[in-house]
Amino acid sequence: MKIGIIGAGQLGRMLALAGYPLGINCTFLDSDSNSPAGLVSAIHVGEMDNINHLDSLAAEVDIITYEFENISVEALKAINPSVQIYPQITALATAQDRLKEKQLFESIGIPTAAYVQINKPEDLKSVEKKLGWPVVLKSRRLGYDGRSQHVVDSNSSLKSAWDSLKQVPAIAESWVNFERELSLIGVRGINGEIVCYPLSENVHKEGILRTTVAPYEDTELHNIAQNWLFSIMEKFDYRGVLTVEFFHTEQGLVANEMAPRVHNSGHWTIEGAETSQFENHLRAVLGLPLGDTKPRGYAAMLNFIGNMPSTIDALKISGAHLHDYCKKPRLNRKVGHLTLLANKREDLLKKIAYVKETLN
Ligand SMILES: Nc1ncnc2c1ncn2[C@@H]1O[C@H](COP(=O)(O)OP(=O)(O)O)[C@@H](O)[C@H]1O
Numbered sequence: 001m002k003i004g005i006i007g008a009g010q011l012g013r014m015l016a017l018a019g020y021p022l023g024i025n026c027t028f029l030d031s032d033s034n035s036p037a038g039l040v041s042a043i044h045v046g047e048m049d050n051i052n053h054l055d056s057l058a059a060e061v062d063i064i065t066y067e068f069e070n071i072s073v074e075a076l077k078a079i080n081p082s083v084q085i086y087p088q089i090t091a092l093a094t095a096q097d098r099l100k101e102k103q104l105f106e107s108i109g110i111p112t113a114a115y116v117q118i119n120k121p122e123d124l125k126s127v128e129k130k131l132g133w134p135v136v137l138k139s140r141r142l143g144y145d146g147r148s149q150h151v152v153d154s155n156s157s158l159k160s161a162w163d164s165l166k167q168v169p170a171i172a173e174s175w176v177n178f179e180r181e182l183s184l185i186g187v188r189g190i191n192g193e194i195v196c197y198p199l200s201e202n203v204h205k206e207g208i209l210r211t212t213v214a215p216y217e218d219t220e221l222h223n224i225a226q227n228w229l230f231s232i233m234e235k236f237d238y239r240g241v242l243t244v245e246f247f248h249t250e251q252g253l254v255a256n257e258m259a260p261r262v263h264n265s266g267h268w269t270i271e272g273a274e275t276s277q278f279e280n281h282l283r284a285v286l287g288l289p290l291g292d293t294k295p296r297g298y299a300a301m302l303n304f305i306g307n308m309p310s311t312i313d314a315l316k317i318s319g320a321h322l323h324d325y326c327k328k329p330r331l332n333r334k335v336g337h338l339t340l341l342a343n344k345r346e347d348l349l350k351k352i353a354y355v356k357e358t359l360n
């Protein structure tokens with residue numbers, strides 16, 4: 001079985017690593033030959049939006065998937081139709097645009113933060129009256145890890161924030177006073193088979209995920225979120241892993257955004273669940289039976305942002321599972337992570353505190 005993967009970042013690397021034991025071969029397309037997945041698997045070095053490069057990948061594989069969201073939908077649609085692409089391009093097109101994403105949530109009855117569309121300078125004037133302050137101004141497209149968004153609390157800062165986004169189509173979103181952030185990762189396979197991981201609790205700083213602890217145990221919340229996730233999947237006749245990020249507020253869950261791919265908040269599933277999100281994504285897109293999503297106790301994932309700790313120091317920590325993506329250190333870049341497991345939640349929290357102190 002040969003699978004073509006567009007984008008060769010760390011998500012691709014972990015997909016490739018999950019494929020090896022099953023005899024699944026991943027071939028990547030990325031413009032950077034030194035990308036994390038290219039270091040462990042075959043790679044075509046080329047532009048992800050170039051139809052010739054996409055077609056030469058397609059010529060070698062049975063199925064195409066992607067680990068990177070900002071690919072041209074037009075280029076994907078032009079790929080030789082004899083090769084199927086999962087998750088469906090329609091789901092990707094929705095996830096690429098925060099407005100379409102919100103409209104999808106609304107159409108299914110999933111609560112979202114109130115928002116105002118910003119397309120022209122006059123649109124800025126209605127924001128204060130409709131949403132109050134603060135608001136988060138987000139470009140509709142191309143944002144990730146908190147980029148292309150600004151928290152603002154006055155008309156003048158709203159205007160300068162939109163100017164700094166070069167006045168691209170955007171949304172102003174009301175500030176959500178959340179108690180915590182949660183995400184839910186589901187997998188839909190061939191013939192509509194569906195499985196779901198438990199809720200994960202996520203801590204972000206400066207818009208970048210720092211820590212995930214799972215499972216977040218609340219059956220009622222889980223069931224609500226799972227119904228929504230499954231409704232989204234049905235709508236697209238989805239194949240693959242789908243993630244929805246939520247704010248947990250006093251009024252319940254508010255959907256933030258969705259990702260039609262494996263997700264940083266699911267990295268804990270490599271060691272912490274019966275089947276990882278990466279293996280399940282491969283199984284789903286290839287039409288194989290899906291794997292058990294049951295957690296093995298409690299798991300935490302700590303992201304390394306900017307640079308890695310010393311390998312020796314990390315490996316001295318008993319039970320720590322180190323993942324080094326082999327990326328060059330750079331400010332605010334995700335370069336690796338560490339997973340911790342425990343049978344009891346309180347033991348896990350103690351381990352997290354110990355690791356944070358030890359690795360600084
Ligand atoms: N409306 C909001 N209210 C409060 N916090 C927010 C809001 N929007 C975003 N954030 C914070 O910023 C993070 C990143 O925003 P998000 O919309 O998920 O963009 P990205 O695509 O960069 O992940 C969120 O996980 C959350 O911590």
Ligand SMILES: [Mg+2]
Nearest residue numbers: 145245256257
């Ligand atoms: Mg997000």
